[in-house]
Amino acid sequence: MPEKPIQGEKRAFMTGNEVVAWAALAAGAEIMYGYPITPQNEIMHYWTRMVPKYDRRFLQTEDELSAGFTTVGGVLAGKRAFTATAGPGNTLMQEPLSMAEAMRLPVVVVVQQRGGPSTATVIYSQQEVTMTTLGGNGEGLRVVYSTATHQELFDYTIKAFNTAWKYRFPTFVLGDGYQAKMRESLVLYDPQTRGIEMVPTEPYVGKPGLPGTDRPPTHMRNTYNVEEELYEVLEQYLADYAKAAPQIAEYDAFDTEDADLVIVSHGVVSRACKAAVKELREAGYKVGYFRPITLRPLPVDQLRETAGKCKQMMVVESANGQLDRLVKEAIFGSTVEMLSLFKPGVGITSEEVVSRVKEIKG
Amino acid sequence: MGKMVKIALAGEGGQGVQSVAQIIAEAANEEGREALYIPNFGVEQRGGVSVAYLQIGDEPIGAPKFQTADIVVALSDRAVRRTNQYVGPETVFVYDNGIENIEEDLPKNAKKVLGIPAIEVSKKELHPRVFNIIIMGAVIKATEVVAVEDAKAAIEKKLGYKFEKNPKLREMNFRAIERGMELVASVM
Numbered sequence: 001m002p003e004k005p006i007q008g009e010k011r012a013f014m015t016g017n018e019v020v021a022w023a024a025l026a027a028g029a030e031i032m033y034g035y036p037i038t039p040q041n042e043i044m045h046y047w048t049r050m051v052p053k054y055d056r057r058f059l060q061t062e063d064e065l066s067a068g069f070t071t072v073g074g075v076l077a078g079k080r081a082f083t084a085t086a087g088p089g090n091t092l093m094q095e096p097l098s099m100a101e102a103m104r105l106p107v108v109v110v111v112q113q114r115g116g117p118s119t120a121t122v123i124y125s126q127q128e129v130t131m132t133t134l135g136g137n138g139e140g141l142r143v144v145y146s147t148a149t150h151q152e153l154f155d156y157t158i159k160a161f162n163t164a165w166k167y168r169f170p171t172f173v174l175g176d177g178y179q180a181k182m183r184e185s186l187v188l189y190d191p192q193t194r195g196i197e198m199v200p201t202e203p204y205v206g207k208p209g210l211p212g213t214d215r216p217p218t219h220m221r222n223t224y225n226v227e228e229e230l231y232e233v234l235e236q237y238l239a240d241y242a243k244a245a246p247q248i249a250e251y252d253a254f255d256t257e258d259a260d261l262v263i264v265s266h267g268v269v270s271r272a273c274k275a276a277v278k279e280l281r282e283a284g285y286k287v288g289y290f291r292p293i294t295l296r297p298l299p300v301d302q303l304r305e306t307a308g309k310c311k312q313m314m315v316v317e318s319a320n321g322q323l324d325r326l327v328k329e330a331i332f333g334s335t336v337e338m339l340s341l342f343k344p345g346v347g348i349t350s351e352e353v354v355s356r357v358k359e360i361k362g
Numbered sequence: 363m364g365k366m367v368k369i370a371l372a373g374e375g376g377q378g379v380q381s382v383a384q385i386i387a388e389a390a391n392e393e394g395r396e397a398l399y400i401p402n403f404g405v406e407q408r409g410g411v412s413v414a415y416l417q418i419g420d421e422p423i424g425a426p427k428f429q430t431a432d433i434v435v436a437l438s439d440r441a442v443r444r445t446n447q448y449v450g451p452e453t454v455f456v457y458d459n460g461i462e463n464i465e466e467d468l469p470k471n472a473k474k475v476l477g478i479p480a481i482e483v484s485k486k487e488l489h490p491r492v493f494n495i496i497i498m499g500a501v502i503k504a505t506e507v508v509a510v511e512d513a514k515a516a517i518e519k520k521l522g523y524k525f526e527k528n529p530k531l532r533e534m535n536f537r538a539i540e541r542g543m544e545l546v547a548s549v550m
Contacts, residue, residue, distance in 0.1 A: 013391040039403070123403065149422075178426045182400035183384065185391050268426065275424030351429045 002055045009189040016179040017042035019150045020084065020110050022188055023157035025050060028198050029108075030079045031057040033070040037089040038122035039177035040112040044084065064089040068096025068107075075105045076220070078203030080161055082108035086177075087116055090128050090135075097170050098136030102222035104237065105204070106164030110157065110173045112180040115345035124177035125345040126267055129322035132172050133296040139234065141241055143171040143248055144296040146267040150186040153179060156293075158191055165199040167244045174295065176318075178268050178347060245297035252291045253306065255281060259288030261312040261339075261357065264303075266292055266323055269348050273316055276353035285361055295323070300330045307334040312360070314339040316353055318346055366419030367507050368428045370448045371497070373437035375412050378494025381520075383414030386501060389508040389516035390418045398423040411444045418507040433504050434472075435497060437480075439464050454504055456546065476504070478545040484538070492538035499542020504550070513539060 005025040012022075020043045024032065032051075034044045048058045061067045067083045074081030085093050090111050100107040113128040115121030134140040143163050145156040157173050164171035191198060204218060211217035224230040252270075255277060256262050265273040270291040277289040290306050292298050307313060313336050315324040320342050328338065341348065341356045369386075371379040380401050387399035395418055402413040417423045430450035436442040436457045442464045449455055449469040457468065459477030468475055478500060484493035495517070502513055517535055518525065525532035 013388055013397070177403075178400060181403050182398055182426045183387060184398045184423065185396065271423075272425035347425065347427045349425045349427060349429050 006188050006190045013185045018046045019153045021046035023154045027158040027161045031081045033059045033067045033083045035064050035067045039180040040084045040086045064092035068093040076204045084110040086112045087114040094135035100170040101138050101141045104168040107170045108160045113176040126318040146174045148270045162199045249299040250293035251299040256288035260286045262288040262310045264290045265316040272350040275350035298330050303330045307331040307336040312337045316341040320344040368431045369416040369433050370431040371414040371435045372441035372445045379414045382494045382498045383416045385516045389512040400426045411440050476549045495538035496542035499539035500546045503543035503546040
């Protein structure tokens with residue numbers, strides 16, 4: 001048996017793509033399927049470099065449609081499988097992931113957002129929020145974690161496998177080109193030493209015994225003959241999702257209790273917002289910080305509660321209101337004034353957030 | 363120590379600004395400090411100016427990029443023009459004074475503008491291949507973000523396998539760091 005990739009804990013300084021590869025190894029991922037696209041390429045590079053030593057597998061496919069479908073196939077065979085993509089690759093992957101939603105398959109996908117629409121830039125954005133949370137011809141029966149630091153990239157990539165296999169919904173780790181390419185420190189660890197047990201996997205097909213005699217037959221469907229048949233299945237799925245949502249939803253917040261204005265952001269932009277809120281507080285501004293960690297499902301109750309206490313909410317994102325739309329839906333009926341700082345496809349610094357708040361507050 | 367330091371390094375592809383930033387970041391990390399380094403890596407990078415953004419401090423670091431740097435190092439005419447946007451009243455701007463026809467483009471609003479003959483020194487005294495290590499010495503002197511011993515240790519970690527074969531390379535690299543520090547010290 002190959003040795004564990006990480007013995008105990010160790011401090012590391014590396015790129016986010018490398019972090020994802022280490023996290024997948026630590027989580028016991030057995031196979032990655034993928035097709036290259038910047039800025040996620042190095043996830044594949046590091047994975048393929050490391051897997052021979054740890055007896056894992058990699059398959060490069062001809063495109064992202066195929067990478068998505070082979071990941072679906074890996075999961076059907078009971079493998080802890082994942083893929084990674086970005087931008088137009090994420091667009092193509094919505095088709096296979098829609099199938100994963102239809103069959104409740106615990107596929108794990110890491111997305112490193114780049115500029116859009118289309119090829120746009122290979123650099124960075126937060127413009128894949130709508131697509132990653134609600135893409136495909138379905139109801140968004142999936143989980144999306146938006147990470148902000150390398151430590152979180154590691155933690156939530158491991159967690160994504162467990163969330164996926166526990167609840168049986170496709171699960172995404174939503175990073176971006178900055179997180180993919182930057183280097184910062186984190187602690188790598190073997191999940192077991194932190195008391196994290198990996199949820200066991202099992203094959204969906206090819207189980208032992210005679211179907212119908214020794215066990216119920218496996219009946220995987222993504223197609224239905226009549227409307228009512230589909231409706232019945234979806235009702236069950238939606239009920240399962242609604243039940244799981246409060247258990248899955250995560251957020252981070254501070255200084256919201258007495259805040260007039262609460263800044264809402266996610267992912268790497270929340271780093272700028274966190275620094276901005278601290279600086280503004282020191283300057284006497286009554287501002288607060290709210291960051292959904294799960295973009296799907298959103299921490300709806302906590303968002304509504306926060307909106308109910310403050311006068312203004314300012315959504316800050318590197319997109320033209322993709323998080324904003326999700327937040328507005330979640331707090332529908334609230335009378336809080338909604339403000340924004342949108343910079344589609346461009347990074348946001350704490351200086352910009354500070355000056356925007358000062359502009360508003362005078 | 364204490365305050366967070368924001369550094370922007372810019373040059374032509376091949377001048378080694380990315381590896382300088384990475385080695386300094388790794389040295390800071392080895393010291394147990396917080397460090398964040400991000401390159402610009404767009405298609406622009408191919409045939410454009412290469413920019414490295416580096417932040418070092420004692421608290422967790424915020425956004426990976428910033429608007430105003432504490433120190434800007436520009437190593438070509440295009441890099442000088444490109445990095446003007448990162449200069450504010452508190453910025454120390456370091457450039458190579460062997461670059462021609464850039465007097466007009468040097469920032470007017472910087473705290474200090476320091477010209478150093480790094481290209482010339484690398485060619486005449488050392489070797490062009492340690493040019494970026496001279497720059498590294500200059501950055502370390504101007505910012506004091508890491509101790510010189512830790513910077514040397516980080517170089518050793520990265521290039522040690524080459525030094526094993528040719529110990530003279532080690533000597534030259536360490537000399538380059540020291541020369542870089544001297545160049546900045548003489549104009550500060």
